[in-house]
Amino acid sequence: MPSEANAIVKQLQQAIQDRQPRIAVMGLGYVGLPLLASCFKAGYAVLGFDVSQERIQTLQAGQSPVQDVAASQIQAMNQSERAEWTSNPETLATADIILICVPTPLHKSKEPDLSFIVQATETLARTLRPGQLIILESTTYPGTTDEVLLPAFEATGLQLDQHFLLAFSPERIDPGNPTYRVENIPKVVGGISAECGAVASAFYQSLGLSVHTVSSARVAETAKILENTFRSVNIALVNEFAGICRALEIDVWEVIEAAATKPFGFMKFLPGPGIGGHCIPLDPHYLIWKARLHGFEPRFMGLADQINSQMPVWVVQRTTDVLNLARKALNGARIGVLGVAYKANIDDARESPAHAILPLLMQKGAQVSYHDPYIPRFEAGGQVLKSQPCDSDFLAQDLLLILTDHQQLDYARILAEAPLILDTRNALVSRLPEARLSERLHGL
Ligand SMILES: NC(=O)c1ccc[n+]([C@@H]2O[C@H](COP(=O)([O-])OP(=O)(O)OC[C@H]3O[C@@H](n4cnc5c(N)ncnc54)[C@H](O)[C@@H]3O)[C@@H](O)[C@H]2O)c1
Missing domain, CATH: 3.40.50.720 (NAD(P)-binding Rossmann-like Domain)
Incomplete structure (x- = not known):
């Protein structure tokens, strides 16, 4: 029976x-x-x-x-x-x-x-x-x-x-x-x-x-966190490389493209203004917490989180530096942010780096507006901002800060019209190689 x-x-x-x-x-x-x-x-x-x-x-x-x-x-x-x-x-x-x-x-x-x-x-x-x-x-x-x-x-x-x-x-x-x-x-x-x-x-x-x-269920639970920690750690590594390359005056994007030609042993990850979404910034903390309960102090995962969480501060520093090149101060500058979703082509702004960057810019006196075709409203620094049309007025501000490289944006127009650009995603050069020559364009 x-x-x-x-x-x-x-x-x-x-x-x-x-x-x-x-x-x-x-x-x-x-x-x-x-x-x-x-x-x-x-x-x-x-x-x-x-x-x-x-x-x-x-x-x-x-x-x-x-x-x-x-x-x-x-x-x-x-x-x-x-x-x-x-x-x-x-x-x-x-x-x-x-x-x-x-x-x-x-x-x-x-x-x-x-x-x-x-x-x-x-x-x-x-x-x-x-x-x-x-x-x-x-x-x-x-x-x-x-x-x-x-x-x-x-x-x-x-x-x-x-x-x-x-x-x-x-x-x-x-x-x-x-x-x-x-x-x-x-x-x-x-x-x-x-x-x-x-x-x-x-x-x-x-x-x-x-x-x-x-x-077991435990193996499946741990495998998922390994996958997302792998991403978090590798993103942190390229973010650190972005800082090193800035100090050495080397183009980090060109370095990554070159390394990515190796057919084995290298996986391409890209730097950016920080990590976002409901997964990568959060998931490693679930395992860190559990490991601590069992007397194990994870170091790699925490370090990756620290580096990634500092990227918004780095972006604000770069914004200040780029404005400075144009003899402008961040205080009072009109900054147009392009993209507040946490990654390209999606309507999700959860944990997006824009949540940290926009208030930091505002605290330092910048007048911030944004355009994002996927996110009609965005809360920053206690204010609810509305997505602005990406027209000539928007592009003509003191600085255009590209945080998310949505595919549908008119990058040729952006390059032609914006007087000063900080592109944290290499969105322009990756689409318009001639943009590399523009003195108005700056990277991470
Ligand atoms: N979004 C992603 O990219 C992604 C990818 C892989 C895994 N995950 C994981 O999947 C899970 C869900 O994430 P999500 O992005 O779909 O979240 P979400 O916020 O988009 O959706 C969650 C839904 O659950 C509902 N809800 C909350 N409590 C409930 C309850 N007690 N009973 C029934 N419904 C309830 C909410 O109203 C909401 O509609 C999370 O653990 C997340 O880490 C997310």
Whole structure:
């Protein structure tokens, strides 16, 4: 006679083969919504759950709150009986597989703020029923799934492997990246038990994804933080190189292009005004915190964070120096900032370096305005600024500061009209090589 553990595994695996389970996604943001769209595309019935009623209303009205999912996709879902949007937590009982995609920010002290995961876990514990598979996708420190989620679920009286399954699978999406999307990014999956890992892996395979199954949720949690720490450390390294090259009067961009011709052993990272987004500046702190609890003091990760966090100060220093070349002071200067999103071609300004740079410029007396085709409003120094048209008046200010190199900007016009430019992204020279000769153009 099959054991109860075998029973839930077999039942869910068979159901996955037949696309029978109803999939709920908790948290319909940059991560959760594209994932839900993939589940729908794979033939599953989907339930989108979010605590924000405004977000649910937006989706019910057929609009998309994130750039990577088209409104037409939402409308197609709305016309189908396979999709439902809700902020009613009771409905979660109707789902068989539940994917948690809630935010994992930091407290001001840079310690992990697990409150969204804890809240989502408490919500789920209230409706947990036999036969459910829960997968945490939010980025977090190793041990979260079995130290925070598992005890809360077991406190309901239901047991892992007998009644419910639990796994971690980090989301690796890169919003705005047209090459790598949910569909073609391999999934790392780690279960609390081997059974949990096997069923969670079968589920992601059913979405057409390539799956790499690891031995535990902790390994999967740590792998995600290694990926993002790798980026943070390498960005810090090139940012430091930018400072060294400035001191030695060498063009750092030319150096990087040259090094990148090596076909092995080198991976190209680019300097910039600082790091941003909901991942790279935050994720390493989750591991730093956990390592400290276990008596290990990480040095590399902290150093990278320090270097990257200092970049906005460096940008303000460079702004002062470049204005100085034109015999102008930062105090009273009219500065037009081009781009406040944290990276090119996206509508996300979370943790963007502009959040540090604009207030610093304002504190020193600069009059700051900005243009960003993706970010209509931006809060800086206690003021809400509105994106200005990128017209001749905007370009004619004392200094144009390029912080984000959105593709759609008219760089030829910018180069022709702006009297003084500080380009922290090499946006102009990379598109218009002749810009290198312009005495009005300066870099990091
Ligand atoms: N944005 C990225 O590029 C990216 C990439 C990979 C991984 N991640 C990780 O994915 C997770 C989610 O990030 P995001 O960028 O999608 O966040 P987001 O802010 O875009 O979306 C999160 C959504 O969760 C909702 N929410 C909050 N608490 C909830 C709850 N208890 N129940 C249901 N919904 C709730 C919010 O209302 C919001 O709509 C984070 O852990 C992040 O680190 C993000």
